[in-house]
Amino acid sequence: MIYTVTLNPSIDYVMSISSFQEGVVNRASQTMYYPGGKGLNVSRVLTKLGTSTTALGFVAGFTGNFIKEKLLEEQVNEKLIEVEGVSRINVKLKAKMESEINGTGPVVSENNIDLLIGQLQSLNEGDIVVLAGSIPNTMPSTIYETLMSVCAKNNVKVVLDTGGEMLTKLLDWKPFLIKPNHHELGDLFNVTIESTEEAIHYAQKVLEQGVENIIVSMAGDGAILATKQGTYFAKAPKGVVKNSVGAGDSLVAGFLAGYSKEKNILHALQNGIAAGSATAFSHDLCEKEEVERLLNEVVLQEVNLEDIKK
Ligand SMILES: Nc1ncnc2c1ncn2[C@@H]1O[C@H](COP(=O)(O)OP(=O)(O)O)[C@@H](O)[C@H]1O
Numbered sequence: 001m002i003y004t005v006t007l008n009p010s011i012d013y014v015m016s017i018s019s020f021q022e023g024v025v026n027r028a029s030q031t032m033y034y035p036g037g038k039g040l041n042v043s044r045v046l047t048k049l050g051t052s053t054t055a056l057g058f059v060a061g062f063t064g065n066f067i068k069e070k071l072l073e074e075q076v077n078e079k080l081i082e083v084e085g086v087s088r089i090n091v092k093l094k095a096k097m098e099s100e101i102n103g104t105g106p107v108v109s110e111n112n113i114d115l116l117i118g119q120l121q122s123l124n125e126g127d128i129v130v131l132a133g134s135i136p137n138t139m140p141s142t143i144y145e146t147l148m149s150v151c152a153k154n155n156v157k158v159v160l161d162t163g164g165e166m167l168t169k170l171l172d173w174k175p176f177l178i179k180p181n182h183h184e185l186g187d188l189f190n191v192t193i194e195s196t197e198e199a200i201h202y203a204q205k206v207l208e209q210g211v212e213n214i215i216v217s218m219a220g221d222g223a224i225l226a227t228k229q230g231t232y233f234a235k236a237p238k239g240v241v242k243n244s245v246g247a248g249d250s251l252v253a254g255f256l257a258g259y260s261k262e263k264n265i266l267h268a269l270q271n272g273i274a275a276g277s278a279t280a281f282s283h284d285l286c287e288k289e290e291v292e293r294l295l296n297e298v299v300l301q302e303v304n305l306e307d308i309k310k
């Protein structure tokens with residue numbers, strides 16, 4: 001079973017506006033809201049693709065109720081823990097460019113954290129846990145290390161999708177998969193990554209630290225997968241982008257759905273890219289039919305590392 005942990009779920013409030021101006025009243029041409037947060041998005045897409053999953057994490061207040069209602073409607077299994085306060089609303093502004101304002105989040109107590117740890121302690125070898133998204137500022141910044149140590153005790157594989165300084169420390173736990181985008185990979189090494197070659201170079205450095213698989217996503221350009229078995233470039237299909245929020249999470253979900261079916265890393269990558277792009281071409285997250293349609297449009301290519309300038 002694939003479990004996802006979202007410490008800080010959200011309602012994603014998507015506002016379309018022809019142009020945004022600071023300091024005046026702006027009026028949206030269209031507004032939409034969806035349950036969000038990285039782990040929840042992974043569980044939503046896994047469910048759409050027919051792969052068993054349970055969403056874990058914390059929800060609170062009226063926004064938390066909306067999130068739970070939507071998950072129920074979509075038949076996403078969840079064992080979310082209810083906490084004090086209100087789950088956040090993240091504003092996604094679609095003007096000439098896409099901008100995001102992500103909210104703070106509710107208060108999560110030590111007791112709440114112990115409940116989550118208890119849930120993870122009951123998992124077994126063969127289970128996969130996806131730890132995805134930011135940590136609310138009311139929680140210890142070491143929470144992911146704590147959760148990874150719990151998973152390591154039962155040989156549970158961990159997938160990490162988070163950025164920031166903490167990622168460096170978390171690599172010591174040798175996760176099964178990490179999925180930074182090229183900006184987040186650059187942050188890890190204090191550099192700006194501007195080309196596929198640079199992304200491949202730094203992905204190799206992450207592999208050397210013991211991570212089993214790293215996918216570096218590069219939005220419309222596709223993604224790189226580096227593993228001990230080889231390094232691959234997957235070109236993303238072309239299409240009209242409607243809302244790329246959740247594309248990275250969909251990539252992770254598509255990869256895990258593919259991997260859990262066939263344990264074939266290349267099939268998993270292809271499925272991941274198709275899911276990521278299908279989400280970018282949709283208002284909400286992708287649907288299975290669109291993922292299947294795009295599957296054959298994903299071009300995979302093995303990378304010869306000798307060709308990459310050091
Ligand atoms: N403009 C786009 N066109 C086609 N596919 C896209 C586009 N943006 C994102 N994707 C797909 O979604 C995946 C993840 O997108 P990315 O933006 O890199 O992730 P994140 O949301 O984590 O920053 C990409 O690898 C690609 O498959």
Ligand SMILES: O=P(O)(O)OC[C@H]1O[C@](O)(COP(=O)(O)O)[C@@H](O)[C@@H]1O
Pocket residue numbers: 008010011012035036037038039041090102132133134135244245246247248249250
């Ligand atoms: O936890 P964070 O880093 O604030 O991110 C939360 C946001 O990321 C999302 O999960 C989308 O993530 P991606 O676009 O990277 O796939 C939104 O649903 C949510 O609003």
